[in-house]
Amino acid sequence: MKKLHIKTYGCQMNVYDSERMIDILRPLGYEVSDVADGADLVLLNTCHIREKAAEKVYSEIGRLKELRGEKEARGEGRMTIAVAGCVAQAEGIEIMHRAPAVDLVIGPQAYHQLPELIARTHRAKGERLAADFAPEAKFDALTSDRTVTGPTAFLTVQEGCDKFCTFCVVPYTRGAEWSRPVAAILDEAQALAAKGVRELTLLGQNVNAFNGVGSDGQPSTLAKLMYALADIPGIDRLRYTTSHPNDMGDDLIAAHRDLGAAMPYLHLPVQSGSDKILRAMNRKHGRQAYFDLVARIKAARPDLALSGDFIVGFPGETDKDFEDTLDLVRQVGYASAFTFKYSPRPGTPAASMPNQVPEAVMDERLQTLNALIIEQQQAFKATLVGKTLDILFEKPGRRDNQAIGRSPYLQSVYVEDARHLIGQIVPVRIVAVGNNSLQGALLETVSA
Numbered sequence: 248m249k250k251l252h253i254k255t256y257g258c259q260m261n262v263y264d265s266e267r268m269i270d271i272l273r274p275l276g277y278e279v280s281d282v283a284d285g286a287d288l289v290l291l292n293t294c295h296i297r298e299k300a301a302e303k304v305y306s307e308i309g310r311l312k313e314l315r316g317e318k319e320a321r322g323e324g325r326m327t328i329a330v331a332g333c334v335a336q337a338e339g340i341e342i343m344h345r346a347p348a349v350d351l352v353i354g355p356q357a358y359h360q361l362p363e364l365i366a367r368t369h370r371a372k373g374e375r376l377a378a379d380f381a382p383e384a385k386f387d388a389l390t391s392d393r394t395v396t397g398p399t400a401f402l403t404v405q406e407g408c409d410k411f412c413t414f415c416v417v418p419y420t421r422g423a424e425w426s427r428p429v430a431a432i433l434d435e436a437q438a439l440a441a442k443g444v445r446e447l448t449l450l451g452q453n454v455n456a457f458n459g460v461g462s463d464g465q466p467s468t469l470a471k472l473m474y475a476l477a478d479i480p481g482i483d484r485l486r487y488t489t490s491h492p493n494d495m496g497d498d499l500i501a502a503h504r505d506l507g508a509a510m511p512y513l514h515l516p517v518q519s520g521s522d523k524i525l526r527a528m529n530r531k532h533g534r535q536a537y538f539d540l541v542a543r544i545k546a547a548r549p550d551l552a553l554s555g556d557f558i559v560g561f562p563g564e565t566d567k568d569f570e571d572t573l574d575l576v577r578q579v580g581y582a583s584a585f586t587f588k589y590s591p592r593p594g595t596p597a598a599s600m601p602n603q604v605p606e607a608v609m610d611e612r613l614q615t616l617n618a619l620i621i622e623q624q625q626a627f628k629a630t631l632v633g634k635t636l637d638i639l640f641e642k643p644g645r646r647d648n649q650a651i652g653r654s655p656y657l658q659s660v661y662v663e664d665a666r667h668l669i670g671q672i673v674p675v676r677i678v679a680v681g682n683n684s685l686q687g688a689l690l691e692t693v694s695a
């Protein structure tokens with residue numbers, strides 16, 4: 248067996264793609280290794296969203312070069328180094344120049360060609376593949392027989408983004424919006440359910456703009472797709488990420504009210520609470536529209552909790568604009584959120600805007616926002632103590648007979664004497680709050 252090591256950076260779509268790449272390489276005699284040391288093939292599945300994420304790739308290549316030298320010195324043959332993902336797509340040929348140790352650069356739309364390309368790099372080093380392929384071909388080749396590792400799985404339903412927020416590279420790296428046909432998604436979901444998957448997280452850069460063709464030949468909506476998925480025996484829970492506020496259709500909001508499988512937890516990034524900054528970001532909605540939308544969603548599903556993404560220090564952001572963001576966070580109340588310092592990305596409109604915000608100011612704002620978010624996160628968890636939540640048990644915990652499950656709000660829940668329940672959804676009373684988790688206890692009726 249040859250050893251394959253994949254290192255995944257960035258978003259959940261990369262996690263999904265990495266799993267698919269493992270599946271497609273396994274028939275070629277590769278087995279997964281947790282470490283790069285001694286691997287025959289190392290694949291870096293990269294992220295280009297912020298500068299730091301992109302730079303990590305180059306330092307990792309440096310480390311791999313040393314490991315490759317050691318491997319060869321041991322007489323174990325060559326280590327092939329491949330760069331995949333969004334840095335590969337965005338910087339392609341540049342990677343080859345900057346990091347000659349790299350054998351292969353492959354963009355996200357070309358993963359189905361991986362076996363052939365790996366074979367080619369063994370013959371001639373320095374292959375670079377343009378990635379402008381039809382995504383459909385990729386999915387057809389990649390998703391046939393997925394390896395399942397537990398009762399939860401990601402499922403990509405949509406790729407690309409047409410929104411062109413002025414800070415974001417996604418429309419350039421992942422291309423135009425494209426949705427998979429409903430039938431292909433249902434097939435993949437059915438196969439996953441047959442292997443014991445109970446919860447699906449539907450992925451897309453702009454997932455709620457999903458419009459894949461349905462069985463009637465007409466474009467579907469995400470809500471319609473969710474109803475069809477929930478009909479598959481075994482599929483009990485559905486999530487989706489990431490959504491744009493402007494694509495929250497009425498039927499999707501109604502699905503949160505009517506479809507039991509729709510989890511009451513929604514990632515709905517707003518990025519900023521300032522109307523001026525939202526305009527400069529080209530988000531195409533203002534803060535009041537976001538408040539109104541949140542009110543409509545919560546009216547449909549009162550126990551729904553929100554998570555979000557926020558950028559501090561977008562060009563031109565003043566203290567007042569930042570105050571507006573803090574005010575929005577206080578008014579909405581988040582169960583969790585990701586916060587980022589603005590990072591200028593080459594080729595995006597915001598990178599050449601005047602009034603870039605100094606690093607020190609960004610640092611301070613990030614700290615202030617993080618403190619508020621952590622406070623809200625802990626407060627939200629505290630409201631769950633004493634409540635009974637349905638927990639999907641995923642894996643054994645460290646302690647004897649302990650199991651770790653997932654709450655409807657994506658928190659990890661530690662429960663004693665629950666190992667026999669892995670793969671099942673069981674009511675659990677929440678008894679305590681940890682830093683990154685909850686502690687739960689089985690109800691007597693369940694444990695007996």
Ligand code: 5AD
Binds near residue numbers: 518587588
């Ligand atoms: N700088 C900082 N954060 C960014 N994001 C996207 N582009 C940038 C950037 N240039 C954040 C947004 C997005 C999340 C995935 O990453 O908040 O929602």
Ligand code: SF4
Binds near residue numbers: 418
């Ligand atoms: Fe980027 Fe999301 Fe805006 Fe699309 S909607 S450009 S992925 S931040």
